[in-house]
Amino acid sequence: MQTGSDEEKWEEDCAPRRVLELFSTKWTSMILHTLHARHDGIARTGALHRSLPGISKKMLIQTLRELQASGLIERHAQDTVPPAVSYALSPLGKLMVQPIEMIYDWARTNSSALDQLQPRSTSRRRP
């Protein structure tokens, strides 16, 4: 009994669920994390792409667009040729980085325990 209101009101649209939605898109958290932890909050498209093993160009751009629409990152384009585009964490983005880093930190310090986690047998496609 910590805060007083132990009778938590369960709405379908509560703050936790909104955050979880962000986590549910595969690349969202990884992009925000990489932007923060590897590029100090701002990076060009190509650099970002190279820092994210496994992502396709399409998913990178698409997720960046969604992050921009959500107000988590800002897109800065210099009208040169060839074009130079940077993506930077917005203030709201820097806030959202907090829970993401919490997860990353927790995962790293508990990585050995996580080895016991039985992996899900999804997408067992042969190479």
Add this chain to the structure above:
Amino acid sequence: MQTGSDEEKWEEDCAPRRVLELFSTKWTSMILHTLHARHDGIARTGALHRSLPGISKKMLIQTLRELQASGLIERHAQDTVPPAVSYALSPLGKLMVQPIEMIYDWARTNSSALDQLQPRSTSRRRP
């Protein structure tokens, strides 16, 4: 520069990504959270169902099966009629509850800032 190894090795299968995968299944975190926060770690199927607004019976059972296969919960069935089944957090499950609660706590204390988050326009189906 905190830990020393700032040159983080990026593998596709690292601890953070494994945790994020759990978060990517819609109901996983909510079930674990509910089990922990509303039922003290153990609950019967029906009670759990009633505590999770919006979930279908199929998704509940299906996700419970996956959580069980991952070793996060244990299923206890009494062979009576009608059957009485309980699901309880395993030790590993209690561990995984930690990051989930971190997210929930963070989301609640930052709920006002989260209002600025532009919702994604997915599933705009009319009722």
Add this chain to the structure above:
DNA sequence: CAGAATCCTTAAAGATACTG
């Protein structure tokens, strides 16, 4: 370099009905 435009393949999710 950055991105748009297609096409395609899978899962995730949900609705519904049936069973012991």
Add this chain to the structure above:
DNA sequence: CAGTATCTTTAAGGATTCTG
């Protein structure tokens, strides 16, 4: 009460090609 069995729908993700 707890669970299975189907059947749809939709979205997520990915591969590839083209453009300024």
